[in-house]
Amino acid sequence: MTIATRRASGFTRTRRLRASEALRGLVRETRVDPASFIYPLFVVEGRGVREPIGSMPGQFRLSTDMLAAEAAELSDLGVRAVLLFGVPGHKDAEGSGAWLADGITQRAVAALKQADPSLAVVADVCLCEYTDHGHCGPLNARGEVENNAAIELLARTSVSLAEVGVDMVAPSDMMDGRVGAIRAALDESGFAELPIMAYSAKYASAFYGPFREAADSAPQFGDRRGYQMDPPNVREAIREVAIDIEEQADIVMVKPALAYLDVVRAVRDSTELPLAAYNVSGEYAMLKAAAAQGWIDEERVMMETLTGIRRAGADIIITYHAKEAARWLRQV
Numbered sequence: 001m002t003i004a005t006r007r008a009s010g011f012t013r014t015r016r017l018r019a020s021e022a023l024r025g026l027v028r029e030t031r032v033d034p035a036s037f038i039y040p041l042f043v044v045e046g047r048g049v050r051e052p053i054g055s056m057p058g059q060f061r062l063s064t065d066m067l068a069a070e071a072a073e074l075s076d077l078g079v080r081a082v083l084l085f086g087v088p089g090h091k092d093a094e095g096s097g098a099w100l101a102d103g104i105t106q107r108a109v110a111a112l113k114q115a116d117p118s119l120a121v122v123a124d125v126c127l128c129e130y131t132d133h134g135h136c137g138p139l140n141a142r143g144e145v146e147n148n149a150a151i152e153l154l155a156r157t158s159v160s161l162a163e164v165g166v167d168m169v170a171p172s173d174m175m176d177g178r179v180g181a182i183r184a185a186l187d188e189s190g191f192a193e194l195p196i197m198a199y200s201a202k203y204a205s206a207f208y209g210p211f212r213e214a215a216d217s218a219p220q221f222g223d224r225r226g227y228q229m230d231p232p233n234v235r236e237a238i239r240e241v242a243i244d245i246e247e248q249a250d251i252v253m254v255k256p257a258l259a260y261l262d263v264v265r266a267v268r269d270s271t272e273l274p275l276a277a278y279n280v281s282g283e284y285a286m287l288k289a290a291a292a293q294g295w296i297d298e299e300r301v302m303m304e305t306l307t308g309i310r311r312a313g314a315d316i317i318i319t320y321h322a323k324e325a326a327r328w329l330r331q332v
């Protein structure tokens, strides 16, 4: 086919097909669908808690008794999956609250599965919310995360979540060998069917700022650059993804999304596995802040953002916009 040649008195072929919403709908190459969203939820101790998160307008920290109503709302909107972050009342050096049989995330999983067995409940698996120092695993004498100790604890945490009925685990720690260690532990414990969504290319990003307020997980000293990826690198992301696939990850992820859409595309082109992109807290906060000032059209910018993530090649979008985007899609 030759590239559109404009006739003396007419439009090019591309332009003719923009004439109406019906025609635009026919030739649309990318669609955004609530079935591809995963909605993150922050769960705290207590009863009757629905505490607004200051830097993430519209997002709340919920106690477990509030989760049934949340599940009903999501189901009504066609959002079929959540990603759970537990915020424990007690923290220690090892992060032992992460694998307690009745830990905060374990109780949240059970409450959601009881409320709606058809909801896909994914649990984030990391220790930074549970350690008193805020790093993603126990520290050695030099104050660095002990990789092999961390992956044992992440595997133990994953099994404890499987035992309460989680549908998928999502390790977000970026320790080496954790996908393989989790897979082996799940298989040995009779959970061979449980999938792993790996945060494979997770960058050391300043866009996680609001999340750390929400999850109370900011490192008390230092930063995560020793284990999370360096933002300028893209070939390294392909290698990280390849390692996680080798270790039997079922879904791979790029995080954050917007400053990393080239990484999403590069990973998309490097594997046939399902790919998730995490539209993170800082990305959400920026959009909400500009909208609150009246500087942008909130709904259109939100939909354009989500469309861009899908167009870059993500199958799944983890997003705080899930509910409002689903509501908007229902209207149009």
Ligand code: PBG
Pocket: 124, 126, 128, 136, 172, 173, 207, 208, 209, 210, 211, 212, 217, 224, 279, 280, 281, 282
């Ligand atoms: C835990 C974790 C983080 C996020 C998801 N899992 C924070 C971090 O790595 O510091 C960030 C999510 C967001 O910003 O929305 N390791």
